[in-house]
Amino acid sequence: MMNFSDVSQALNISSETTTADMEELFSYSQKLMREKYPTKQAVVTELMNLEAILSLPKGTEHFVSDLHGEYTAFDHVLRNGSGNVKQKLQDTFGGRMTQKTIQEFATLIYYPEEKIAYEKQHFASKNDLDQWYLDIIVSMLEFLQVAARKYTRSKVRKALDPNFTYITEELLYTNHQDNAKRQYINRLLQNLVALEQADEFIIATAYTIQRLVVDHLHVIGDVYDRGEAPEKIMDRLMEYHSIDIQWGNHDLIWLGAISGSKLSLLNILRICARYNNLSIIEDAYGINLRHLSKFAEENYQDNPAFRPKLLKGDTFNFDGEQLQITQIHQAVAMMQFKLEGHIIARRPEFKMESRGLLDKIDYEKQTIKINGKTYPLENTCFATIDPKDPYKLTAEEEEVINNLLRSVSKSPQLRRHLDFMMEKGNMYKCYNGNLLIHGCMPVDEKGNFKTIKFQNKAYTGQKMMDFFEEQVRIAYAHPEIEDDFATDVLWYLWQGENSPLFGKKDMTTFERYFIADKKTHHEEKNPYFKLRHDVKFCEKLLSEFGLDPKEGHIINGHTPVKKGHEAIMADGKMIVIDGGYSKAYQATTGIGGYTLLYNSYGLQLVAHHPFSSKEEAIEQGHDIISTRRVINYKLKRKLVADTDIGKQLQQKVALLRDMLAE
Numbered sequence: 307m308m309n310f311s312d313v314s315q316a317l318n319i320s321s322e323t324t325t326a327d328m329e330e331l332f333s334y335s336q337k338l339m340r341e342k343y344p345t346k347q348a349v350v351t352e353l354m355n356l357e358a359i360l361s362l363p364k365g366t367e368h369f370v371s372d373l374h375g376e377y378t379a380f381d382h383v384l385r386n387g388s389g390n391v392k393q394k395l396q397d398t399f400g401g402r403m404t405q406k407t408i409q410e411f412a413t414l415i416y417y418p419e420e421k422i423a424y425e426k427q428h429f430a431s432k433n434d435l436d437q438w439y440l441d442i443i444v445s446m447l448e449f450l451q452v453a454a455r456k457y458t459r460s461k462v463r464k465a466l467d468p469n470f471t472y473i474t475e476e477l478l479y480t481n482h483q484d485n486a487k488r489q490y491i492n493r494l495l496q497n498l499v500a501l502e503q504a505d506e507f508i509i510a511t512a513y514t515i516q517r518l519v520v521d522h523l524h525v526i527g528d529v530y531d532r533g534e535a536p537e538k539i540m541d542r543l544m545e546y547h548s549i550d551i552q553w554g555n556h557d558l559i560w561l562g563a564i565s566g567s568k569l570s571l572l573n574i575l576r577i578c579a580r581y582n583n584l585s586i587i588e589d590a591y592g593i594n595l596r597h598l599s600k601f602a603e604e605n606y607q608d609n610p611a612f613r614p615k616l617l618k619g620d621t622f623n624f625d626g627e628q629l630q631i632t633q634i635h636q637a638v639a640m641m642q643f644k645l646e647g648h649i650i651a652r653r654p655e656f657k658m659e660s661r662g663l664l665d666k667i668d669y670e671k672q673t674i675k676i677n678g679k680t681y682p683l684e685n686t687c688f689a690t691i692d693p694k695d696p697y698k699l700t701a702e703e704e705e706v707i708n709n710l711l712r713s714v715s716k717s718p719q720l721r722r723h724l725d726f727m728m729e730k731g732n733m734y735k736c737y738n739g740n741l742l743i744h745g746c747m748p749v750d751e752k753g754n755f756k757t758i759k760f761q762n763k764a765y766t767g768q769k770m771m772d773f774f775e776e777q778v779r780i781a782y783a784h785p786e787i788e789d790d791f792a793t794d795v796l797w798y799l800w801q802g803e804n805s806p807l808f809g810k811k812d813m814t815t816f817e818r819y820f821i822a823d824k825k826t827h828h829e830e831k832n833p834y835f836k837l838r839h840d841v842k843f844c845e846k847l848l849s850e851f852g853l854d855p856k857e858g859h860i861i862n863g864h865t866p867v868k869k870g871h872e873a874i875m876a877d878g879k880m881i882v883i884d885g886g887y888s889k890a891y892q893a894t895t896g897i898g899g900y901t902l903l904y905n906s907y908g909l910q911l912v913a914h915h916p917f918s919s920k921e922e923a924i925e926q927g928h929d930i931i932s933t934r935r936v937i938n939y940k941l942k943r944k945l946v947a948d949t950d951i952g953k954q955l956q957q958k959v960a961l962l963r964d965m966l967a968e
């Protein structure tokens with residue numbers, strides 16, 4: 307018999323729900339179940355279905371992080387399921403196909419349209435092409451069967467292209483060795499080719515396979531900034547069949563910009579200018595920068611510290627574009643430094659006085675005093691600053707920023723993407739026993755969770771995370787309110803000392819632009835980043851979130867794992883998967899990025915070579931996976947019953963059993 311606590315779990319009831327509420331909910335859920343399964347037969351069918359699902363192997367989870375706008379590399383990783391497609395091909399065809407054929411087959415599954423077009427150019431006769439089609443279709447069906455093995459028929463059906471559902475199911479579930487059926491199957495296959503459906507069928511099946519090899523995707527933050535196409539990543543994520551996102555600090559400033567935070571907006575503009583990516587703002591999101599550009603042109607000159615960073619092969623679209631971006635870059639950076647002074651004054655509880663720097667400058671001598679030490683300033687661009695009132699925006703700056711804020715809030719494309727980021731996103735997630743957080747849990751040197759005191763209330767550990775999430779949701783729901791507490795908290799999450807998404811003492815943006823002494827650029831990391839090597843500390847953190855400290859893992863992104871450093875820490879309890887998709891950071895990491903797979907046998911870390919181009923992948927069959935490392939191979943396969951969803955299904959099974967017993 308189910309009790310209230312079982313029901314409360316099944317219905318996700320919080321500790322604040324009263325017994326009376328629970329009784330009502332309990333009878334309500336029974337009523338709903340009776341409506342849904344009105345006959346004994348319906349109950350039995352559903353019960354059998356659920357119990358069968360519970361005994362299937364757990365689906366594969368795929369973890370990615372710090373995508374930083376690198377769409378093509380990310381797209382490739384999704385298409386090959388972090389090497390999962392190739393691994394399964396190897397297991398299926400290893401003895402029967404050469405390595406070269408397996409790689410070609412893999413490429414066909416990743417990029418079916420392009421690979422078919424490429425292959426077609428190389429056949430001497432129609433007969434050769436038709437034979438190729440038949441061979442490929444037969445192998446694909448065999449492989450589809452492997453990819454579909456873990457799922458119920460109904461789930462596989464959802465992954466099929468509706469145009470080919472009928473024919474695929476016939477081909478998939480009919481015994482090809484059965485003499486009576488062989489002719490029928492052969493006719494179906496021949497007709498696919500004869501009726502010129504082969505291309506479409508292969509393409510559709512390739513995408514179904516891509517979809518089936520990964521059951522659920524976790525994005526551990528930082529979709530945005532530095533790379534050129536975050537909007538394409540967001541479109542791709544929106545199409546994905548099953549996904550959650552943990553917000554990164556960079557995602558937060560995009561959420562901030564559309565929630566009315568001027569500082570967040572200035573930061574995204576500054577980073578886009580810095581990485582030569584203003585087209586994301588203008589073209590992808592349709593935000594007009596003409597006013598800003600004109601203002602920048604009138605007030606700023608060339609300045610080496612603000613020229614956009616160029617990656618190999620980058621060029622400018624027109625003469626003078628570099629200068630224009632350099633001017634915009636300075637204009638937004640200076641507005642940012644000014645407005646930081648306002649928020650710091652407005653929010654003493656943020657304790658960020660030391661980050662107000664414009665009043666620590668000697669404008670005549672061009673020096674600054676930080677922590678008692680005076681440094682010369684270089685590459686300064688302080689024309690809009692009134693030394694007597696350094697944080698005051700000029701009237702024109704006010705107008706520029708207000709206009710920008712307005713047009714950001716009106717961009718339907720941006721809203722669509724960020725609505726999705728809110729819907730699927732959280733500060734952290736507990737999923738199948740693991741804890742997913744982009745950055746860290748702020749702690750002191752001893753590993754005690756830090757407490758923040760905001761608006762006379764104190765928050766620690768998980769409660770602090772929940773508090774931050776609540777503020778993000780409040781700010782996002784009220785974009786018209788620009789300087790309320792919740793909107794300011796969004797900026798705190800970007801660069802506040804106790805932000806779980808930032809995890810450093812100070813963000814030294816000003817120093818990086820204007821002070822030569824590199825010591826001032828240092829950003830001290832929270833002690834978390836040392837302590838996370840320690841098993842006991844990781845166990846404590848898992849317990850804080852109600853997870854099993856012996857079984858669970860913590861999965862972080864955020865800090866690029868430098869060459870020669872470990873991504874797996876604390877005996878496998880802690881896994882850091884930001885190996886740096888970001889091209890700008892590949893020199894430090896030496897690789898293209900890490901991803902993580904969690905299938906029914908356990909966790910595997912996958913390291914990727916930097917991705918060169920789609921063309922190279924297609925023509926030369928280059929894949930980008932380098933190594934896979936098993937973290938915790940389980941002899942006993944995990945089943946759906948062992949997962950979070952499995953637990954919910956078991957509650958439902960119990961309810962159904964109660965109904966049968968009535």
Ligand SMILES: O=P(O)(O)OC[C@H]1O[C@](O)(COP(=O)(O)O)[C@@H](O)[C@@H]1O
Nearest residue numbers: 528555556810813814815829864865
């Ligand atoms: O290398 P860039 O683009 O100038 O960015 C440096 C800034 O980025 C940060 O590392 C934050 O970005 P990440 O979340 O990607 O680490 C800051 O701490 C630092 O000041």
Ligand SMILES: [Mn+2]
Nearest residue numbers: 528554555864
């Ligand atoms: Mn980050």
